[in-house]
Amino acid sequence: MEIKVKCNCGVEKCPEWAILELQGVVESQPSIANQIQGLEIGRLCCSSSASSLVNYTFTVGYHELSGTKVSLKKPLLVLKKKKAVQEEGSDSNNDLELEVIGVIRHKILFKGRPKALISKPQVKDKKASDK
Numbered sequence: 001m002e003i004k005v006k007c008n009c010g011v012e013k014c015p016e017w018a019i020l021e022l023q024g025v026v027e028s029q030p031s032i033a034n035q036i037q038g039l040e041i042g043r044l045c046c047s048s049s050a051s052s053l054v055n056y057t058f059t060v061g062y063h064e065l066s067g068t069k070v071s072l073k074k075p076l077l078v079l080k081k082k083k084a085v086q087e088e089g090s091d092s093n094n095d096l097e098l099e100v101i102g103v104i105r106h107k108i109l110f111k112g113r114p115k116a117l118i119s120k121p122q123v124k125d126k127k128a129s130d131k
Contacts, residue, residue: 007100014100017078018069019107020044024114026060044108056108062117067110078102 007014028036042060056067079098 015102016106017102017104019072019076019104020058020067021107021109021111022058022065023111056110058108058110059117060114063114064117065110065114066112067108069106070109071106072104076104078104 026041028039032039042058045057045059046054047057048054054069056069058065058067078101080101082097082099083095
């Protein structure tokens with residue numbers, strides 16, 4: 001089988017993607033196990049400090065993880081599978097074409113344990129509620 005890889009966007013214009021590397025498992029609720037397509041699992045925030053080091057926080061439910069951006073030794077391609085256009089003289093019906101839709105050059109590494117986000121319950125003012 002012949003697999004062709006095409007990039008129509010050009011090397012400099014290819015969208016940058018990143019990998020989130022987590023230590024552990026992200027599990028969904030059993031009630032929505034079959035509906036995870038497009039599900040928002042958390043909030044990723046980026047903040048820069050005075051030392052020009054960029055820190056990332058990833059909040060999932062009541063847990064917050066802290067991470068840093070790490071360069072990959074070798075870049076990875078994000079590919080989309082397409083059925084190839086049949087060329088004249090080609091006897092194979094199984095030609096496949098892969099389209100490059102992004103390049104991954106960095107990962108955001110969350111190597112520490114998550115910090116629990118616990119908030120105090122709101123206490124009602126007795127004087128206000130008695131009136």
